[in-house]
Amino acid sequence: MNSNNDHNLHRGQGHKKDDAHSHLPSDPELRVKAIETLLLSKGLIDSKTLDELIDTYENRIGPQNGAKVIAKAWVDENYKKRLLDDATSAIRELSYQGRQGENMVVVENTADIHNVVVCTLCSCYPWPVLGIPPTWYKSDEYRSRTVREPRKVLSEFGLNIDPKTEIKVWDSTAELRYLVLPVRPDGTENMNEEQLAELVTRNSMIGTGLPENSK
């Protein structure tokens, strides 16, 4: 066993006395401002990079990407097969790839199986197809309860799962990122891919919701 002499390297057991973070001001806005100003003044970050990052995830990468993947799988049986066999490659066909989605897994809902995704240890989430996780996904309540009482948790989202349906909970403990392929809603036989994508909600791809019904 390592003796943890080099605490800076290992941080084995925890924090240090008088740790840097304990000096931060109590107002989180000021905390960010202090760190941002300091890093800018040292040339370690560039404000244009921050703007580009925020703009990318506010406007370009989000659940609209995942919805296109799902709609394609609903209309194209071969694509669906590729998606379930090798999700990373199939999703890359639509040019969605990269950070926090380097290795994708798609799990399919059926009449007998309902899948739901959680990250109990942190907040792992498939960024290229769903963007940045919503607040509830990162909450202690969702992280602690979903593995133990998924049915109660889903009922709080208005989703009451039949006791005869099997629930599969996927706890993202490694760098694999999970996306749920929901069941295509009834009455959508005449809809095209684009119209179908409109029905795919973010929560239906996490497993805490269903796609919208056709109107």
Place this chain on the structure above:
Amino acid sequence: MSRLHDMGGRYGDGPIPVPRNKNNQVENSEPTFKHEWHAKAWAITLAAGALGEWNLDVSRHYRECLPPKDYMNYSYYEKWLAGLTNLLVDKKLVTIEELKKFISLVQEDTSNKDLNENVKLDKRTWLAKDVQKTLGWGGPSLRKTDITPLHKIGDNVITLKYNPNENVIGGHTRLPSYAMGCEGKIFSYNGTHVFPDKNAHGIGENPLPLYTVEFKASELWGLAAENGKDKIYLDLWEPYLKIKA
């Protein structure tokens, strides 16, 4: 033996904070970032990470190493900021004196514009023109090795009973405590991936076989399981698993 971040299965947490619209329907599209400072804290963390002084596992472990009282009191992005602050100082990108100086400056609420004029960017600094390229590549954890996985799909395995980190007492691990000492079945094999138990402590990537392991809800929760049909899947590295005798 566990840390506060390892909260799967814990009792005591209340209803999920599900946002609802005016018609009481579940809201599927709240803003990406609720507050400007959330967006900033997130983006600064990514940009600082891109300097290359630490990896994803290290930054995760730094958040997990916050004192329990702070971990529980901080909101999500406050944890990110606190972890980042400790990393910046530990990795000597900033000094504690510089940090204190800038905290005083922003608290005095003076204009700090002149501080950031004519700044020469560090050669490691992530430039806006490279953002899309870097995001698109990401940071894959899959590594090609010639390691033969010990387990086959369908094998019964038992997870270790204690924190399995063999190198650092109390160190980082991705085996949640709720699934320790439990029997499961190998569901799939995912290739060899960077091993967080080592990578989080700067002692190499050591890619090892990663399996998805299926657990029955009744195995994890006993009589408290909601439904005997339900299953829980975790992605676990080979050292977390023993063959069931």
